[in-house]
Amino acid sequence: MSQENMQNEESGRKESTDKSSNSRANEMVIETEVDSEGVRRADTRPIITARDVKVWYDSDQALRGIDMEIPENRVTAMIGPSGCGKSTFLRCINRMNDLIDAARVKGELTLRGKNVYDDDVDPVALRRRVGMVFQKPNPFPKSIYDNVTYGLNIQNKDGDYDEIVEKSLKRAALWDEVKDRLDESGLELSGGQQQRLCIARAIAPDPEILLMDEPASALDPVATSKVEDLIAELAEDYTVVIVTHNMQQAARISDKTAVFLTGGELVEFDDTQKIFENPEHQRVEDYITGKFG
Ligand SMILES: Nc1ncnc2c1ncn2[C@@H]1O[C@H](COP(=O)(O)OP(=O)(O)O)[C@@H](O)[C@H]1O
Numbered sequence: 001m002s003q004e005n006m007q008n009e010e011s012g013r014k015e016s017t018d019k020s021s022n023s024r025a026n027e028m029v030i031e032t033e034v035d036s037e038g039v040r041r042a043d044t045r046p047i048i049t050a051r052d053v054k055v056w057y058d059s060d061q062a063l064r065g066i067d068m069e070i071p072e073n074r075v076t077a078m079i080g081p082s083g084c085g086k087s088t089f090l091r092c093i094n095r096m097n098d099l100i101d102a103a104r105v106k107g108e109l110t111l112r113g114k115n116v117y118d119d120d121v122d123p124v125a126l127r128r129r130v131g132m133v134f135q136k137p138n139p140f141p142k143s144i145y146d147n148v149t150y151g152l153n154i155q156n157k158d159g160d161y162d163e164i165v166e167k168s169l170k171r172a173a174l175w176d177e178v179k180d181r182l183d184e185s186g187l188e189l190s191g192g193q194q195q196r197l198c199i200a201r202a203i204a205p206d207p208e209i210l211l212m213d214e215p216a217s218a219l220d221p222v223a224t225s226k227v228e229d230l231i232a233e234l235a236e237d238y239t240v241v242i243v244t245h246n247m248q249q250a251a252r253i254s255d256k257t258a259v260f261l262t263g264g265e266l267v268e269f270d271d272t273q274k275i276f277e278n279p280e281h282q283r284v285e286d287y288i289t290g291k292f293g
């Protein structure tokens with residue numbers, strides 16, 4: 001079974017939804033939202049903190065002591081050449097690496113101050129708080145409606161479902177295109193629509209964080225630009241962590257950028273503007289100006 005399917009299987013078994021943490025979080029962020037000149041700040045209080053995170057696949061080390069603070073309700077992009085550990089790091093955040101037998105994770109990764117690798121953390125509950133969208137749209141061979149409700153708690157009252165489906169599809173900027181065909185298979189949709197359906201499915205359980213692993217790289221330019229617009233909107237309510245190999249995309253949509261380079265090293269992490277205009281490291285400058293990678 002693929003990781004995606006395993007994740008989806010897992011996230012199907014959910015418990016009740018606690019919305020209070022989200023609204024509390026929003027209150028905390030408001031006062032730091034803009035600076036004195038009204039410019040949106042790249043930083044808010046960190047929601048995720050990585051301390052010396054290392055990952056091995058059997059004896060091969062894929063990440064070398066990653067330290068990072070990911071701000072809440074912002075878009076953090078992770079860029080770097082293929083194989084440098086971007087997906088591996090993303091999978092540390094919701095413990096998807098648990099599903100890979102060869103993977104071993106060391107270090108500390110906290111979500112709102114709680115180490116997600118503590119023994120008392122249930123990975124399934126964690127993944128409800130940390131939704132994920134993959135490179136290749138992977139709707140289930142089910143109706144559009146059932147795709148969106150897939151991750152919801154089956155004990156929710158039936159009546160709430162229609163509302164959640166509408167709200168999630170609206171937030172995923174797909175509602176107008178599908179509202180009259182909710183019973184049709186998700187597989188009937190175009191690639192770009194399928195990806196927005198997967199985003200709707202990921203946000204339906206009301207997660208706090210959305211992880212996106214190259215979510216637009218299988219899409220055409222029009223669909224890509226729709227998904228990019230959507231990501232900017234989602235960051236008003238969610239913390240988005242996105243892997244992209246497209247540097248222009250990172251520059252357009254993110255507040256913070258992490259540059260990973262070969263060997264699983266996080267070389268630089270800073271405000272996106274700083275990374276693209278005046279990076280500290282020559283290797284980063286070489287990478288973003290296309291000298292290698
Ligand atoms: N499931 C896996 N089993 C073994 N090695 C893996 C697995 N996933 C990734 N790796 C290895 O870990 C390194 C980092 O991979 P990955 O995180 O996928 O990089 P990126 O997303 O930046 O392309 C690569 O050397 C890759 O071959």
Ligand SMILES: [Mg+2]
Nearest residue numbers: 086087088243
């Ligand atoms: Mg990857």
